[in-house]
Amino acid sequence: MRIPCPLCGPRDRREFTYYGSDDYLNRPAPDAGAGPWDDHLHLRANPAGETHDLWYHEAGCAQWLRVHRNTVSHEIYGAALVAGLKGGAQ
Amino acid sequence: MRYSGFKVFTEGLFGNSGWKPAWRDPAPKAEYDILIIGGGGHGLATAYYLAKNHGLRNIAVLEKGYLGGGNVGRNTTIVRANYFLPGNSEFYSHSLKLWEKLEGELNYNVMHSQRGQLILAHSDGQRDALARRGNAIVNQGDDAELWSLDQVRDFAPYLDFEQTRFPIYGGLMQRRAGTARHDAVAWGYARGADRLGVDLIQNCEVTGIDIENGRVTGVQTTRGAIKARKVGMVVAGRSSQVAAMAGMRLPIESHVLQAFVTEGLKPVIDSVISFGMGHFYISQSDKGGLVFGGDLDFYASYAARGNLPMLEHVMEAAMTLMPMIGRAKILRGWGGIMDMTPDGSPIIDKAPVEGLFVDAGWNYGGFKATPASGWCMAHLMATGEPHEVARRFRLDRFRTGHVLDEEGTGSQHNLH
Numbered sequence: 001m002r003i004p005c006p007l008c009g010p011r012d013r014r015e016f017t018y019y020g021s022d023d024y025l026n027r028p029a030p031d032a033g034a035g036p037w038d039d040h041l042h043l044r045a046n047p048a049g050e051t052h053d054l055w056y057h058e059a060g061c062a063q064w065l066r067v068h069r070n071t072v073s074h075e076i077y078g079a080a081l082v083a084g085l086k087g088g089a090q
Numbered sequence: 091m092r093y094s095g096f097k098v099f100t101e102g103l104f105g106n107s108g109w110k111p112a113w114r115d116p117a118p119k120a121e122y123d124i125l126i127i128g129g130g131g132h133g134l135a136t137a138y139y140l141a142k143n144h145g146l147r148n149i150a151v152l153e154k155g156y157l158g159g160g161n162v163g164r165n166t167t168i169v170r171a172n173y174f175l176p177g178n179s180e181f182y183s184h185s186l187k188l189w190e191k192l193e194g195e196l197n198y199n200v201m202h203s204q205r206g207q208l209i210l211a212h213s214d215g216q217r218d219a220l221a222r223r224g225n226a227i228v229n230q231g232d233d234a235e236l237w238s239l240d241q242v243r244d245f246a247p248y249l250d251f252e253q254t255r256f257p258i259y260g261g262l263m264q265r266r267a268g269t270a271r272h273d274a275v276a277w278g279y280a281r282g283a284d285r286l287g288v289d290l291i292q293n294c295e296v297t298g299i300d301i302e303n304g305r306v307t308g309v310q311t312t313r314g315a316i317k318a319r320k321v322g323m324v325v326a327g328r329s330s331q332v333a334a335m336a337g338m339r340l341p342i343e344s345h346v347l348q349a350f351v352t353e354g355l356k357p358v359i360d361s362v363i364s365f366g367m368g369h370f371y372i373s374q375s376d377k378g379g380l381v382f383g384g385d386l387d388f389y390a391s392y393a394a395r396g397n398l399p400m401l402e403h404v405m406e407a408a409m410t411l412m413p414m415i416g417r418a419k420i421l422r423g424w425g426g427i428m429d430m431t432p433d434g435s436p437i438i439d440k441a442p443v444e445g446l447f448v449d450a451g452w453n454y455g456g457f458k459a460t461p462a463s464g465w466c467m468a469h470l471m472a473t474g475e476p477h478e479v480a481r482r483f484r485l486d487r488f489r490t491g492h493v494l495d496e497e498g499t500g501s502q503h504n505l506h
Contacts, residue, residue: 012399013397018390020390044340045334046344048331051390053390071390
């Protein structure tokens with residue numbers, strides 16, 4: 001499996017650390033209460049098919065990527081830097 | 091038909107012409123009292139114990155493929171009860187006690203073999219942790235022995251004791267742990283449930299869950315609509331998809347776990363051995379193949395096959411622990427889809443929809459849990475109350491903070 005890093009080009013999956021669904025980018029307000037925080041941290045749509053999730057290019061440019069891929073076929077459609085996305089570091 | 095050694099003998103005399111199918115192949119009725127979605131080990135066990143323990147009869151199991159075609163046939167067949175946390179400990183203890191009587195109970199040979207499991211320690215800290223775990227297991231009423239290096243050396247002289255990177259300090263042995271024939275567990279429960287009148291309906295995929303006024307009323311399937319007052323979702327591996335039909339989001343992310351088997355060899359490894367440093371574990375099947383596996387691939391996947399980096403990692407761990415197996419040829423490798431929860435523990439609970447129940451989130455511990463999962467899910471569905479040993483497997487425990495993080499690795503699905 002290769003991930004097309006926008007900065008480094010296509011790189012081996014071993015250079016990346018997986019974090020989870022891009023739900024993590026939709027961070028609730030600190031005082032939003034248990035429900036939204038439970039939803040943010042634990043509950044997942046967990047699709048069989050296309051998904052967006054977060055990978056850290058640990059052995060490369062040290063950037064967080066939002067990867068568009070398929071959980072059934074392992075096909076990877078593309079990747080974008082999290083920096084600049086809503087919820088990502090500015 | 092009751093199975094026995096005498097029956098095998100007499101059938102041998104008459105060309106094995108008298109065997110009959112082990113279960114019926116009924117068409118679905120329009121209505122049942124209870125539907126179980128999922129004809130794997132847990133679903134079949136749930137149906138069996140609903141009929142056996144609670145005297146219920148009008149039950150159907152709906153399976154989208156064939157019975158036992160999912161994770162119950164894709165695991166590495168290990169049965170153990172060496173959990174630490176209250177909540178897990180008594181549940182797996184209950185399960186192991188059911189395993190020990192399972193063959194007599196079902197009149198079916200599930201080839202349950204209590205050959206022991208040895209977990210190795212590779213540092214002082216790991217040995218201390220195993221001592222603590224062993225004490226907790228003994229306090230629970232199960233067996234555990236803390237072994238010195240010499241005891242490990244006597245038991246498994248083929249391990250690599252000469253290395254400096256992961257030296258072996260000792261281990262924790264559970265003699266009542268072991269393995270079982272995974273397919274036979276599904277078949278045994280299927281036959282047992284069928285004999286108690288449960289309809290096992292195969293090639294019947296659930297495509298929708300009917301809910302009226304917050305109450306479940308039945309399901310839509312590829313073989314027509316079926317009404318029911320109670321529906322149990324027992325579909326680990328596909329839990330999120332089925333739960334979504336009832337408008338639910340579960341605390342589950344699906345991951346692939348690989349396993350491998352070598353060509354058949356003469357008996358060489360006579361217990362289950364777990365490598366404490368690499369999450370590698372191995373046993374030898376009765377057919378002779380070495381069955382082993384390691385960690386998740388670590389990214390969400392439904393592919394039922396893994397990638398090469400984890401295959402390489404598992405082979406490295408194998409060679410580090412027991413170099414002697416380096417010349418064995420790998421026959422095949424495969425992947426199972428794991429319902430990973432944020433704390434690594436399962437869910438047996440009511441759903442927010444009245445009459446709907448969830449048995450999910452088995453991570454990679456589902457096979458050994460099969461009898462107790464069925465027992466406790468049946469108890470919950472029949473009585474409406476959680477069984478004493480499964481009362482902490484709540485659906486809402488992440489929101490309330492009552493998590494069961496056995497490995498203490500934190501609130502992320504792929505870390506358990």
